Amino acid sequence: MASISSYLESLRDYLPQEVRSLSTEKQIEWLSELLSHRHRHQREEEQQQKAYEEARRIIAEEYRPLHHHLYRLDGWKVTDGFSEAVRNKDIIKMRAILNEERSGVYTCDILSKETCRELVEEVHHFEKWCKDHQLRVNRPNSMNKYGAILDDFGLQPVLDEFMKAYIQPFSTFLYPVLGQDLDSHHGFVVEYELGKDTNLGFHVDDSEVTLNVCLGDVFTGGHLFFKGVRCDKHVHTAPAAGECFDLEHKVGMGVFHVGRHRHGANDLTSGHRINLIMWCRSSHQRQARSCGNCSCHSPCPEWCGLYSGPQHSQ
Ligand SMILES: O=C(O)CCC(=O)C(=O)O
Ligand SMILES: [Fe+2]
Incomplete structure (x- = not known):
C-alpha cells in the first residue's frame, strides 16, 4: 500500500482535479477502473484487427471479381x-x-x-x-x-x-x-x-x-x-x-x-x-x-493558411 501511495503521489499532478480531492482508496479505485477500461479497449482492438485480417484472407482466397481488367x-x-x-x-x-x-x-x-x-x-x-x-x-x-x-x-x-x-x-x-x-x-x-x-x-x-x-x-x-x-x-x-x-x-x-x-x-x-x-x-x-512523439512544438509550416513567417520551435 505504501508503494502505491508513493506512486499516487508522483502521479498527483496528472490526475484530473476532481480525482485529486478523493481519498487514497478512491483514487486507487479510479485508477484501476481506468486501467481495466484501457485493457478491455486494447483487447477489443486486437480482436477487431484479427477479425479484419481473417476477413481479408478469406476475401483474397475466395472473392471472384466482376471486372477482372480493373485489377490492372x-x-x-x-x-x-x-x-x-x-x-x-x-x-x-x-x-x-x-x-x-x-x-x-x-x-x-x-x-x-x-x-x-x-x-x-x-x-x-x-x-x-x-x-x-x-x-x-x-x-x-x-x-x-x-x-x-x-x-x-x-x-x-x-x-x-x-x-x-x-x-x-x-x-x-x-x-x-x-x-x-x-x-x-x-x-x-x-x-x-x-x-x-x-x-x-x-x-x-x-x-x-x-x-x-x-x-x-x-x-x-x-x-x-x-x-x-x-x-x-x-x-x-x-x-x-x-x-x-x-x-x-x-x-x-x-x-x-x-x-x-x-x-x-x-x-x-x-x-x-x-x-x-x-x-x-x-x-x-x-x-x-514529426517531432518525437508529438507535434506540439512543430512550428507552423509554410503551407498552412495561417503561416506568418519563420518561427523558432521551442
Ligand atoms: O464525399 C466526398 O466526396 C468527400 C469524401 C471525403 O472527404 C473523405 O472521405 O475524406
Ligand atoms: Fe476528406
Missing part, C-alpha cells in the same frame, strides 16, 4: 487529355487540363464513364458477395456507415500503380512540399443516398494529398465544401471568408487537394452519389514533420 492499370480507361498529359510528364499539358477552382484545389476530367460505371459495379458486386458470405464490409473510416475499402478486395496494387503513374506527377508540381514522395495510400469509395449517409462532416484527411473522383450516379446536392488549409496547431481556427467555397461533382471529374485542406460534403438532396477517394501518403513527409 491498363484496364482503367482515363480521358485522352489526362493520359496524354501524364504520359510524358509534360507540366505544360498537365497545367492546361487542370482548373484551379480556388487556391490549392484543382479539378480535371480523369476517368471515363465506362470505368466509373465498372468501378461502381465492382464495389456493389463485392458488397453483395460479403453479404452472401456473411462477412462484414469494412467501412472506409469512422465517418462513413456506407462505402467500402477498395484495398480490401484486391485493388491495392492497381491503386498503388495509379497513384505513382497518375497522381504523383500532378501532386509533385501542384504541392511543392506535401505532394512529394507519395509512397502509400488508403483507397476507398464513399456512398451517399437519402436514408443512408447523406453528408460528411468538416474534417481533414489522413493524407498528404487526396484525389477524389466522382464515379456516379445521378444526384443533386452533395457539393464538397472547403475551409482553408491548416497545420495541426491551427486546425480548429476560423476560416477567412475567401477560404470558404463549394465545389460541385461531375461524374469522371477528379478533385486534387492536400489532406490538410479542411473540407466536408454538404447534404445530398436527391439520388445516389458514389466517389472514389485516394488518401495518398508520404512516409518521408510524415517523418520530416
Whole structure:
C-alpha cells in the first residue's frame, strides 16, 4: 500500500482535479477502473484487427471479381487529355487540363464513364458477395456507415500503380512540399443516398494529398465544401471568408487537394452519389514533420493558411 501511495503521489499532478480531492482508496479505485477500461479497449482492438485480417484472407482466397481488367492499370480507361498529359510528364499539358477552382484545389476530367460505371459495379458486386458470405464490409473510416475499402478486395496494387503513374506527377508540381514522395495510400469509395449517409462532416484527411473522383450516379446536392488549409496547431481556427467555397461533382471529374485542406460534403438532396477517394501518403513527409512523439512544438509550416513567417520551435 505504501508503494502505491508513493506512486499516487508522483502521479498527483496528472490526475484530473476532481480525482485529486478523493481519498487514497478512491483514487486507487479510479485508477484501476481506468486501467481495466484501457485493457478491455486494447483487447477489443486486437480482436477487431484479427477479425479484419481473417476477413481479408478469406476475401483474397475466395472473392471472384466482376471486372477482372480493373485489377490492372491498363484496364482503367482515363480521358485522352489526362493520359496524354501524364504520359510524358509534360507540366505544360498537365497545367492546361487542370482548373484551379480556388487556391490549392484543382479539378480535371480523369476517368471515363465506362470505368466509373465498372468501378461502381465492382464495389456493389463485392458488397453483395460479403453479404452472401456473411462477412462484414469494412467501412472506409469512422465517418462513413456506407462505402467500402477498395484495398480490401484486391485493388491495392492497381491503386498503388495509379497513384505513382497518375497522381504523383500532378501532386509533385501542384504541392511543392506535401505532394512529394507519395509512397502509400488508403483507397476507398464513399456512398451517399437519402436514408443512408447523406453528408460528411468538416474534417481533414489522413493524407498528404487526396484525389477524389466522382464515379456516379445521378444526384443533386452533395457539393464538397472547403475551409482553408491548416497545420495541426491551427486546425480548429476560423476560416477567412475567401477560404470558404463549394465545389460541385461531375461524374469522371477528379478533385486534387492536400489532406490538410479542411473540407466536408454538404447534404445530398436527391439520388445516389458514389466517389472514389485516394488518401495518398508520404512516409518521408510524415517523418520530416514529426517531432518525437508529438507535434506540439512543430512550428507552423509554410503551407498552412495561417503561416506568418519563420518561427523558432521551442
Ligand atoms: O464525399 C466526398 O466526396 C468527400 C469524401 C471525403 O472527404 C473523405 O472521405 O475524406
Ligand atoms: Fe476528406
